[in-house]
Amino acid sequence: MLFNSFEFVLFLPLSFLLYWFVFKKHLKAQNFFLLAISYLFYGWWDWRFLSLIAFSSLVDFIAGQQIEKSSTKARKKLFLWISICTNLGFLGFFKYFNFFAESFADMMNMIGVQANPWSLNVILPVGISFYTFQTMSYTIDLYRGQMKAEKDPIAFFAYVSFFPQLVAGPIERAVNLLPQFKIKREFTYEQGADGMRLILWGLFKKVVIADNCALFVNEVFANYQSASGLELILGAVFFAFQIYGDFSGYSDIAIGTAKLFGFNLMTNFRTPYFSRDMAEFWRRWHISLSTWFRDYVYIPLGGSRVGKGRAVFNTFVIFVVSGFWHGANWTFIVWGALNAIYFLPLLLMGKNRKNTDTVAENRFLPNLKELWQMGTTFALTCLAWVFFRANSIVDANNYFFEIFQSEFLPSNFSLFKYYLPIIFLPFILIEWKIRSKGFNSTVKIQNVISRIAVYFLIVIFLIVYGNFNQTEFIYFQF
Incomplete structure (x- = not known):
């Protein structure tokens, strides 16, 4: 169901x-x-x-x-x-x-x-x-x-x-x-309201963000040999939004539904695309899995409190096993190994725990350094997502090759028919607003009109742009 x-x-x-x-x-x-x-x-x-x-x-x-x-x-x-x-x-x-x-x-x-x-x-x-x-x-x-x-x-x-x-x-x-x-x-109004907010936000992520992105992503990855360089880059970027909207949307709905029955589940995502390095990204992405591997695999192996060589080995083990957990395909193993390579410089330089706070804490906008860090981290993440999404390693390699081999601009730029530029803006703004506390922080908006306006905007986007084709969640296959 x-x-x-x-x-x-x-x-x-x-x-x-x-x-x-x-x-x-x-x-x-x-x-x-x-x-x-x-x-x-x-x-x-x-x-x-x-x-x-x-x-x-x-x-x-x-x-x-x-x-x-x-x-x-x-x-x-x-x-x-x-x-x-x-x-x-x-x-x-x-x-x-x-x-x-x-x-x-x-x-x-x-x-x-x-x-x-x-x-x-x-x-x-x-x-x-x-x-x-x-x-x-x-x-x-x-x-x-x-x-x-x-x-x-x-x-x-x-x-x-x-x-x-x-x-x-x-x-x-x-x-x-x-x-x-x-x-x-015991059922309380506060818990019920929190649950309904999370269900609403999770549904928005799934049917508005993820399922609309999927239309473009599926077309690009299925026909990457004939796609333009720009379409291939956007295909990787939109897949990053698709898998985040799909998976974190499921987690939000799950957590919200559990609240309706009086249960509290752990937070699984904390706006990972605002991370300033890959170590911070993995503290914010699929938290329940990454902490599971940390506590039951990484730490028993010795974690990072061992020699450098063993620490490198442990890091590769945890990322490769995490990749293999996602599916029986070499693409997932390469995806995991690539993330291990991203993580290693931070580990070896002792900077893997550097960014443990929230980006732009107590500020509305990030500074230029934070903006650059988030941009490079997101770009590296998108590069790795290509292996995650591709059917084979050969397809992933050819996908990157076509970016530089093809004409950069498409002959028929059809992106806007999917309304993605329109729906991305409010999504990113709301995610930025809740980056420190999660979507439940909207209850802190004291102005009733402002609070209702946020919910009204989400409902309108659900009605106008929602893709209600009952598309399965990506992580069902894992």
Whole structure:
């Protein structure tokens, strides 16, 4: 079920009313109801994969019980690895089986051994990359002694399948989200208003920004051999806006929807395109994933508190693994490695924690230095996004080649029919306004007329420029 679908328009208010007016008095009944509607929400795509998420939840629930009960470290580690191997096994099979089979065949052919790739017609379950990482955080934190095992299976199963963030994040930690299923929840006007604001802003990002950008981006990447240099540059820039509007829009809707049910999810994006270097960008982009890899992979490897050589190795590991997490294609691995190369100079010079504040703090406009830093960081990001978007490394390389080989100006400049220059301006201005606190900061506008004007402007752009073709979110494929 898509957030931008007619089905969700019916599903959300009906679930909201039942949740607060029928099941409010009994916490376990509320949790069971959340579990039921979450399975309904997930099963809307393909009901067969409900057994997969249920089995994964069951394995981690039992593993958690055994980790807490075990008296020896070896036994605790055994059940931890049962959890990790089960989750990564499912993820590896459904997402990477064909990739490894085809890559092995290609490698054998390169050394003169004839090999035919053996592939399966495997359907990728929606959200498997997200909920497997979420369940692994539970057993890892249990093993580390950072939390107690959950005794209530309904609460645990509801935590794993919580529908707002189930299929595309944020990737919640058990220590943050699971306890919220154990306490009585009360609906407040402030939380409801915050939720509706975030849903509105997320919907704007998706159907106005991302889906309109997609029209131009898809055309350019599909026909890059015949596109002009300017169109190719704009294709990369608009893809940067597309993937940000699409993914952060989903996160906003997810966080806002969770608020309507009395839950607080972590912030997943903090206006990353206003970053002044790549280290700051990765502190602001897909925060739930980058912090997951930091806490469960990078720091256990030694992080940056090791020798320079090992720190460089750890950096490449974390970025390449992050790239591979996104998909079974060498383009994602190159994208990750390229971001590691961007990050390394900052790490080696000790400047990776330099820009931890908000750009142009307490100022309306950035200075020239900040403007230059944001511009170069955005340009490097767009360059890497080409590999992320291209179908193959060959296509990505040819895309860059065509920028310099083709005529710079197009013969038929059709950009303006997509209204992108018009809708970009208010989007960028609002993003700049909320760069330090997020969209909820609009509630701080004391002038009622100004506050209503912001909402009215967003609604007008949704009506006039919204693309309501129920386009799937990009990160559903990951």
